[in-house]
Amino acid sequence: MDSPSSVDARSTKAPVNASAVRNAALTLFAERGYHGTALSQIAGELGIRTPSLYNHMRSKQDLLRDLVTETTEQVWAEYESAIDGVEDVVERLRRATRVYALRHATHRREALVVNRDIDCLDEPARAHVLELRRRHALAIRDLIAEGARSGRFVEGESTLGAFAILEMCVSIARWFREDGPQSADAVAETYSRYALRIAGLR
Amino acid sequence: MDSPSSVDARSTKAPVNASAVRNAALTLFAERGYHGTALSQIAGELGIRTPSLYNHMRSKQDLLRDLVTETTEQVWAEYESAIDGVEDVVERLRRATRVYALRHATHRREALVVNRDIDCLDEPARAHVLELRRRHALAIRDLIAEGARSGRFVEGESTLGAFAILEMCVSIARWFREDGPQSADAVAETYSRYALRIAGLR
DNA sequence: CCTACCGATCGGTAGG
DNA sequence: CCTACCGATCGGTAGG
Structure with a gap:
């Protein structure tokens, strides 16, 4: 059996919040640069869809x-x-x-x-x-x-x-x-x- | 009167060649990064349209x-x-x-x-x-x-x-x-x- | 060297 | 949190 509910990129457990979004952005910006990072990748890292990010950030x-x-x-x-x-x-x-x-x-x-x-x-x-x-x-x-x-x-x-x-x-x-x-x-x-x-x- | 034929971003005189494209790319990549630079900007710097770049480079x-x-x-x-x-x-x-x-x-x-x-x-x-x-x-x-x-x-x-x-x-x-x-x-x-x-x- | 155009993807919004 | 969708722009190609 896998973890609780799915096999997302993330640990599937922690609820997504503003701090998690910032942390994922930080990791990806550091890895690929601001222009090299798409919001869809940040969302993917958190196991959610891009529009859902906007519940935790402004832009x-x-x-x-x-x-x-x-x-x-x-x-x-x-x-x-x-x-x-x-x-x-x-x-x-x-x-x-x-x-x-x-x-x-x-x-x-x-x-x-x-x-x-x-x-x-x-x-x-x-x-x-x-x-x-x-x-x-x-x-x-x-x-x-x-x-x-x-x-x-x-x-x-x-x-x-x-x-x-x-x-x-x-x-x-x-x-x-x-x-x-x-x-x-x-x-x-x-x-x-x-x-x-x-x-x-x- | 302006220079010979137009008021392009570039000096309007020199013919565009592979070396000019590389030089413009170098300047813009250095300024904005690879992902932050669009081919349309490189073309604009040279006073030509984006597809024309492909006469002087592969990608x-x-x-x-x-x-x-x-x-x-x-x-x-x-x-x-x-x-x-x-x-x-x-x-x-x-x-x-x-x-x-x-x-x-x-x-x-x-x-x-x-x-x-x-x-x-x-x-x-x-x-x-x-x-x-x-x-x-x-x-x-x-x-x-x-x-x-x-x-x-x-x-x-x-x-x-x-x-x-x-x-x-x-x-x-x-x-x-x-x-x-x-x-x-x-x-x-x-x-x-x-x-x-x-x-x-x- | 150009216009016209391609599919893909971008950041972001509407409206639940 | 989602689906559906927006206009804009991306790198690149077709065909002169």
Whole structure:
């Protein structure tokens, strides 16, 4: 005998709700991109028909917007929290990088969507998200510049250094596997070490 | 008076050929992604109708395949050429990174498409491209490991280090501007320095 | 290079 | 939650 009632793609048991729809969308957007994912595929993943999705969402664009804005806002909040109360600039850069790297190992799908489909967002959501990302890059740049001024770092190209550090972390989402040889924490630790080296820690 | 004959999106002069179609596709794929680009948009960019494209290509998938496979093969060839005849492991890593970083500043559109739409490729092209990329990552990993064994580098996590170096270079395509403050050569030079730091050059 | 057209599929709505 | 259906658009072909 199969599970209770059918042999759907999904576990056939859990009731479909808004959260399940968002989760299925997240998985498929991460796998195939926003334009590469049809609502019929999201529905199929949940074992329902396409029109039924509209009981749990307003539109495909809404799914993307919520997902990307919430993720980006969390990234900024995590950055602020990570450096809060820490005075040493080296430690601030270490913690900022560690939390960013950790997120990209533990929230791979969100990271892939944010970095691939940001331009699929309608305004004003797109501008809002880009502004948060810009703020994050500038904050990292300032950490490098401050450390260089105070003689803790040797790196003078703080803008390039910030991009290098952030984007190297983003890429973790592309290769990290939960069942791989390294834990998310271990990867985050190693990458925060790389960040300090890029900054030119003396 | 306008240009010779019309006010098309394109310069109205140059005859459309296979190379012009590939170039328009490259620009639009880089901007909106493979699934986000319609053949009608490529045609519009060239000032012709969609069916006319078929005088210069076989299919949309063909455009993507040629573009991605040629680019990836060039990347591997450039890597081999960059380290050819160079014995010192530090200098090999420096040159391998510099040529890879430089390519991502000078071939931004190709890099964006390769890194965004690789999974849109049909087999066997997809597997071929992934194999070339894997080979490249393993080669960088081996350089780091060899340098660590010989005491030139301190980095032990050669696999993570290789990913960090390569992906940091890939990201150049996302922010580099030809009319920006730094030349492509200067960026490549700075990034190759970051690579040696990630590897833990003593 | 074009017009005319193909079947398929898209996101979304009507109306239970 | 469904069936039935909407107009729009997709990649691609026929046939000049």
